[in-house]
Amino acid sequence: MTAAQAAPRPLPAPGAWRGVAWAVRRDLRLALRSKAELGVQLLFYVIVATLVPLGVGPDSVLLRALGPGVLWVAALLASLLALPRLFAMDFADGTLEQMTLSPYPLPALISGKIAAHWLATGLPLVAVSPLLGLQFGLGGDELVVLALGLLLGTPTLSLIGAVGAALTLGLRNGALLALLVLPLYVPVLIFGAGAVDAVRTGLGAGAELSLLGAGLLGALVGAPLAAAAAARIAID
Amino acid sequence: MLESKQLAAQRGAATLFSGIDFRLAPGDALLVTGANGSGKTTLLRIAAGLSHAAQGTLSWRGVAVAPLDAELRAAVTYIGHAAALKDELTAEENLASQTSLHAGSADSGAIARALGLWSLDRQRALPARALSMGQRRRIGLARLALVPRPLWILDEPAAALDAAGLALLCGMIGAHLAQGGMAIIATHQDIGLSGPSVRGLALS
Numbered sequence: 001m002t003a004a005q006a007a008p009r010p011l012p013a014p015g016a017w018r019g020v021a022w023a024v025r026r027d028l029r030l031a032l033r034s035k036a037e038l039g040v041q042l043l044f045y046v047i048v049a050t051l052v053p054l055g056v057g058p059d060s061v062l063l064r065a066l067g068p069g070v071l072w073v074a075a076l077l078a079s080l081l082a083l084p085r086l087f088a089m090d091f092a093d094g095t096l097e098q099m100t101l102s103p104y105p106l107p108a109l110i111s112g113k114i115a116a117h118w119l120a121t122g123l124p125l126v127a128v129s130p131l132l133g134l135q136f137g138l139g140g141d142e143l144v145v146l147a148l149g150l151l152l153g154t155p156t157l158s159l160i161g162a163v164g165a166a167l168t169l170g171l172r173n174g175a176l177l178a179l180l181v182l183p184l185y186v187p188v189l190i191f192g193a194g195a196v197d198a199v200r201t202g203l204g205a206g207a208e209l210s211l212l213g214a215g216l217l218g219a220l221v222g223a224p225l226a227a228a229a230a231a232r233i234a235i236d
Numbered sequence: 237m238l239e240s241k242q243l244a245a246q247r248g249a250a251t252l253f254s255g256i257d258f259r260l261a262p263g264d265a266l267l268v269t270g271a272n273g274s275g276k277t278t279l280l281r282i283a284a285g286l287s288h289a290a291q292g293t294l295s296w297r298g299v300a301v302a303p304l305d306a307e308l309r310a311a312v313t314y315i316g317h318a319a320a321l322k323d324e325l326t327a328e329e330n331l332a333s334q335t336s337l338h339a340g341s342a343d344s345g346a347i348a349r350a351l352g353l354w355s356l357d358r359q360r361a362l363p364a365r366a367l368s369m370g371q372r373r374r375i376g377l378a379r380l381a382l383v384p385r386p387l388w389i390l391d392e393p394a395a396a397l398d399a400a401g402l403a404l405l406c407g408m409i410g411a412h413l414a415q416g417g418m419a420i421i422a423t424h425q426d427i428g429l430s431g432p433s434v435r436g437l438a439l440s
Contacts, residue, residue: 018339026322026333033324094318097286102337103310109337232304236287 019104023112024119031120037085042124045078049132060137067136068146068196072189075125075150079157080181082121084174086113086165087231096169097235106231107224114162114224122154142196145205149192152212159216159223160184166230188215237261238283238387238418243292245278252278253439254291262386262416263433265409269424270439276422277317277391279439283420284314284389313338313385315393319376323365327356330364331375331382340383350378354404369396377401380408388412388419394427402427 031038052070053063090096090113099109129150130143138146164181195208237260244254252275258266268276281287282294285301285308293300296308321330328347336342351360354374359367364375373396380388388409394402406428409419413433421427 022333022336029329030322030324089322092318093322094316094320095322097316097318098314098320098334098337100286100304101284101309101312101314103306103339104337236303 016105016108019102019108020112020115022104023109024116027113027116028119031116038120038124041078041082041121042128044081045074045125046128046132048074048077050135053135063136064138064200067133067138068142068193068200070136071129071132071146072150072153072193075129075154076157076182076185076189078125079122079154079161080178080185082117083161083165083181084177086117086162087169088165091169091231091234096231100232100235105228107228110162110166110227110231111224114158114227117162118155118158122158125154126150138196138200141199145199145209146196148209149195149205149212152209152216153188153192156188156212156216156219157185159219160188162227163223163230166227166234169231169234188212191215237297238420239295239298240283241293241295243279243282243294244290245275245282245287246290247275247278251290256292256437256439258435258437260387260418260420262418263413265413265419265421265429265434267427267429267434267436268420268422268439269436271424274439276424276439280314280389280391280420280422281316284312285309286314308387311385312387312389313380313383314389314391315376315379316391319372321364321372321375324363326361326363327351327367327371327375328360331378334376334379335382338379338383338385340379342382346382350381351375353381354378354401370398370401373397374401377405377408380412386417388417388421390419390421392422392424394423394425 049071052066056063056066087096090099100106102109126147129147133143133146161181164177167180168177191208191211195205195212198205198208239259240256242254243256245252256279260266268279270276278287282289285303285305288303295301296305296311299307301308320334325333328351331351332342332347335347348360351357354377356371356374356378359371364372377393393405397405409421409429412419421429
């Protein structure tokens with residue numbers, strides 16, 4: 001096999017972290033180049049969370065009771081809004097098939113994409129949520145727990161959503177993604193809004209936040225693998 | 237070396253092709269020709285490990301490989317119809333991004349040389365959306381020089397290329413074969429590649 005040995009040797013398989021870093025860097029750069037699209041999602045969150053107090057009226061007790069649920073539902077829908085774009089562009093322009101052929105593991109590349117997606121779409125929601133909470137008359141502790149819950153919950157939403165986005169690649173029907181993903185968002189919604197309620201009623205939010213954290217860890221392990229498997233099916 | 241035995245592919249209920257046997261030793265090239273819709277792209281995707289064959293086996297260095305086999309993945313450069321370019325990124329950023337995705341040498345000197353080779357110096361900082369079809373194709377082909385792989389699988393590489401680009405491509409493929417590389421190229425035009433190691437495979 002001397003002839004075969006003369007051929008250029010394949011490169012050694014590089015580490016998973018370099019794959020994650022590649023995807024984070026590239027997707028963040030792309031996100032920064034299309035700021036308008038990012039703005040839509042944040043704007044949606046701010047508008048929904050602002051319209052509800054205007055619609056309900058200045059009943060402070062009612063607003064405080066509604067606040068956590070409304071803010072979480074708005075975050076959930078805003079997160080859903082950004083999902084279809086997660087893989088669709090890469091699928092259409094051939095990047096996704098190049099990613100599956102990359103020597104980096106596909107789940108690592110997809111983890112990086114999800115991380116960049118959360119940094120670009122999830123983190124801004126977390127950052128503005130205390131401000132929006134003020135409109136509902138939430139107090140200091142409640143605002144902290146709201147932001148903390150969103151900090152743990154929105155990455156979980158991105159991770160679960162990525163599986164749905166990968167599974168619905170190539171389908172024209174956008175509603176299917178929402179139908180697939182929203183039921184899986186429900187536990188995050190319940191514990192996230194529940195955490196703020198727990199603080200408001202004087203109970204600690206420790207249990208709810210722990211559960212959100214556990215959910216995040218579970219999704220971190222499972223979701224990139226599932227999304228990668230779904231993406232491979234879409235490519236074939 | 238890459239070898240196929242009795243490969244077949246289906247689209248829906250119809251058989252695209254069946255009984256495809258080929259054997260590529262180092263230095264060999266396979267020119268796949270055929271009418272539109274005859275399954276050239278499908279055959280290339282199977283050879284690159286992207287798609288499943290309906291029947292038959294593909295083996296790489298004597299070992300049968302499944303789609304997305306790690307060994308095959310590390311040995312192949314596949315350039316398909318889709319250029320995998322991002323409109324928002326510049327020519328330079330696109331090439332650097334593609335190169336580092338495939339763990340090639342993406343330092344700025346190497347990228348600049350590859351862009352120069354394909355006469356894209358002046359388009360270096362232009363966003364890909366401002367480039368012509370031929371220039372987009374050239375960015376994709378520039379990766380060949382940056383990511384050393386023994387097996388090149390090129391789907392219509394000559395599409396949208398001008399005469400100078402075609403000559404450059406031919407020269408690169410010739411040099412690659414001379415160094416013991418292998419290539420599978422789908423085309424429906426004469427790209428000027430010839431020699432004893434270049435064989436044709438006509439799909440009907």
